[in-house]
Amino acid sequence: xxxxxxxxxxxxxxxxxxxxxxxxxxxxxxxxxxxxxxxxxxxxxxxxxxxxxxxxxxxxxxxxxxxxxxxxxxxxxxxxxxxxxxxxxxxxxxxxxxxxxxxxxxxxxxxxxxxxxxxxxxxxxxxxxxxxxxxxxxxxxxxxxxxxxxxxxxxxxxxxxxxxxxxxxxxxxxxxxxxxxxxxxxxxxxxxxxxxxxxxxxxxxxxxxxxxxxxxxxxxxxxxxxxxxxxxxxxxxxxxxxxxxxxxxxxxxxxxxxxxxxxxxxxxxxxxxxxxxxxxxxxxxxxxxxxxxxxxxxxxxxxxxxxxxxxxxxxxxxxxxxxxxxxxxxxxxxxxxxxxxxxxxxxxxxxxxxxxxxxxxxxxxxxxxxxxxxxxxxxxxxxxxxxxxxxxxxxxxxxxxxxxxxxxxxxxxxxxxxxxxxxxxxxxxxxxxxxxxxxxxxxxxxxxxxxxxxxxxxx
Amino acid sequence: xxxxxxxxxxxxxxxxxxxxxxxxxxxxxxxxxxxxxxxxxxxxxxxxxxxxxxxxxxxxxxxxxxxxxxxxxxxxxxxxxxxxxxxxxxxxxxxxxxxxxxxxxxxxxxxxxxxxxxxxxxxxxxxxxxxxxxxxxxxxxxxxxxxxxxxxxxxxxxxxxxxxxxxxxxxx
Numbered sequence: 001x002x003x004x005x006x007x008x009x010x011x012x013x014x015x016x017x018x019x020x021x022x023x024x025x026x027x028x029x030x031x032x033x034x035x036x037x038x039x040x041x042x043x044x045x046x047x048x049x050x051x052x053x054x055x056x057x058x059x060x061x062x063x064x065x066x067x068x069x070x071x072x073x074x075x076x077x078x079x080x081x082x083x084x085x086x087x088x089x090x091x092x093x094x095x096x097x098x099x100x101x102x103x104x105x106x107x108x109x110x111x112x113x114x115x116x117x118x119x120x121x122x123x124x125x126x127x128x129x130x131x132x133x134x135x136x137x138x139x140x141x142x143x144x145x146x147x148x149x150x151x152x153x154x155x156x157x158x159x160x161x162x163x164x165x166x167x168x169x170x171x172x173x174x175x176x177x178x179x180x181x182x183x184x185x186x187x188x189x190x191x192x193x194x195x196x197x198x199x200x201x202x203x204x205x206x207x208x209x210x211x212x213x214x215x216x217x218x219x220x221x222x223x224x225x226x227x228x229x230x231x232x233x234x235x236x237x238x239x240x241x242x243x244x245x246x247x248x249x250x251x252x253x254x255x256x257x258x259x260x261x262x263x264x265x266x267x268x269x270x271x272x273x274x275x276x277x278x279x280x281x282x283x284x285x286x287x288x289x290x291x292x293x294x295x296x297x298x299x300x301x302x303x304x305x306x307x308x309x310x311x312x313x314x315x316x317x318x319x320x321x322x323x324x325x326x327x328x329x330x331x332x333x334x335x336x337x338x339x340x341x342x343x344x345x346x347x348x349x350x351x352x353x354x355x356x357x358x359x360x361x362x363x364x365x366x367x368x369x370x371x372x373x374x375x376x377x378x379x380x381x382x383x384x385x386x387x388x389x390x391x392x393x394x395x396x397x398x399x400x401x402x403x404x405x406x407x408x409x410x411x412x413x414x415x416x417x418x419x420x421x422x423x424x425x426x427x428x429x430x431x432x433x434x435x436x437x438x439x440x441x442x443x444x445x446x447x448x449x450x451x452x453x454x455x456x457x458x459x
Numbered sequence: 460x461x462x463x464x465x466x467x468x469x470x471x472x473x474x475x476x477x478x479x480x481x482x483x484x485x486x487x488x489x490x491x492x493x494x495x496x497x498x499x500x501x502x503x504x505x506x507x508x509x510x511x512x513x514x515x516x517x518x519x520x521x522x523x524x525x526x527x528x529x530x531x532x533x534x535x536x537x538x539x540x541x542x543x544x545x546x547x548x549x550x551x552x553x554x555x556x557x558x559x560x561x562x563x564x565x566x567x568x569x570x571x572x573x574x575x576x577x578x579x580x581x582x583x584x585x586x587x588x589x590x591x592x593x594x595x596x597x598x599x600x601x602x603x604x605x606x607x608x609x610x611x612x613x614x615x616x617x618x619x620x621x622x623x624x625x626x627x628x629x630x631x
Contacts, residue, residue, distance in 0.1 A: 060545070061543065061546060061547040062544070062545025063545070145573075148574070149572045149573050149589070151573065152571075163508060166508040169507075169628075171627075172538065172626075173537060173547075173627065173628050175537065175547040176543050176544040176545070177507060177541060276546045276547075277546070277550050277567075278532070278546075278550065280532065280567055280575035280577050282575055282588070283589075284574050298590050302606070363591055364590065364591060365591045367586060393581040393582070395581070395582030395586065398579075398586060407591075409591040432601065432602060435591060435593070435603045436601075437595065437602050442583045442584075
């Protein structure tokens, strides 16, 4: 037995080449240094579950949805595999974001690790690409229309907009060619790029060493940094495996356990309705990783929208690329970099709030069956009762809320009778204004006065 | 033989320039091979852009199927569906019969970000579920973020049949 192991070791060169690599000395680091390796493990989990799903998934418009239904409801433990892939994708996006924030906060992007940061930026970009292309593969109504919305945004890019849309769609509409394009991108192209960028990223970690936890006042200087790092590693360094690596294993196991538990308890998301371009009952909404941006687009003034749709992502991308080149030296500790802490805190709070707002979507009208509560209509009679019926039929309730029922797109009208006179109400209904349509041509005078009578009674 | 030359080239310089030459030729040939292979791959991937689907008149029903003043959703076959397109071989539009012999056809897509607009017959409005864009029955903007009226398709009446000219999804 021993001789077989010795033979293998000699022929593979494990002790000679690999062991020194995994035992290379690193400065003692805290738990925050384990987020990067957990991202790597999350990626591995995505690859394994993704390959498993690809054994069954059929990337054609007439069978994609059915094959996912089969995976979710018929295949043995298929819903767990799909659940892990779904929750694992969230874990990976979250972890890579946290890893970027941590590297930024401890200043590990500075000299000589600029390329570590830039290769990491590529990995972040392509991870988001995986998140984006993955959603369409569900081939349900919301995913289908979310891609239409994405293409509409791509169309806003000056000069090459139509061309970009054509590339994204693989044609003139979202259809079979779009699905196979997204499938090939999701399972072959981007993973291949990620493997390459990951190889570079890990190689650079070995080349420049794991950054030492920063000490306030110890600034990075290109002339002295490398020598000082050597001294630190020589004096207090420990072998990466197992002295530092055990923490990576524990953290990755914790993340993996959470993902598996979520997959078992909640499973994958409900598939919903199959994608159908002729069914307009859809509520296109991206998954949470892009929902914050979707919410942001809903909140900005529409006159800067054209500019914003293109400039905002470009600006964020440029910031990531420019960071290590603009600030390659100097203070690393976040205790002396209040702006860095502020940027991370602001980003986290903004994204969190925008995701919550995106789920509530107060800017969207309510399009389902929505009626006034009985408490509002109970005591009404005559024109007021007619007005209440018109409020529901003429689409008012889709945007305006009364006593908790209705949309939040327009002002809440629960007490509008106390706020506006009947004349003011009439004027606003007939002429519209801001975001409200004018009803002058669609309401008869009797209908208008009934509607006004109803609204005036709401105090 | 070398010894007979007037200015013999030292051996190490010759090796050096030979190495430089070999390395350049190898890299150059590899790059050329890569470029040659890229041509068919790129052309193949970009074929939908290079050769767009032709516009065609599609029959979407008899004139008598539609009532004056009503707006209904009509599904019809995509300009160039793939054999495996399934449900996505179809696309749809909102068709309004404005007069006895006059129709208007609107795209489903909101001009803001492409979401499908819903027609509300009683309110006589198109509502967009995404950001609350609203259009009047004639497709003009009634409120919300849409920058342009709903896109219209060309419609014609041939032998008492309503026909629509297919066109790609267009965005503002």
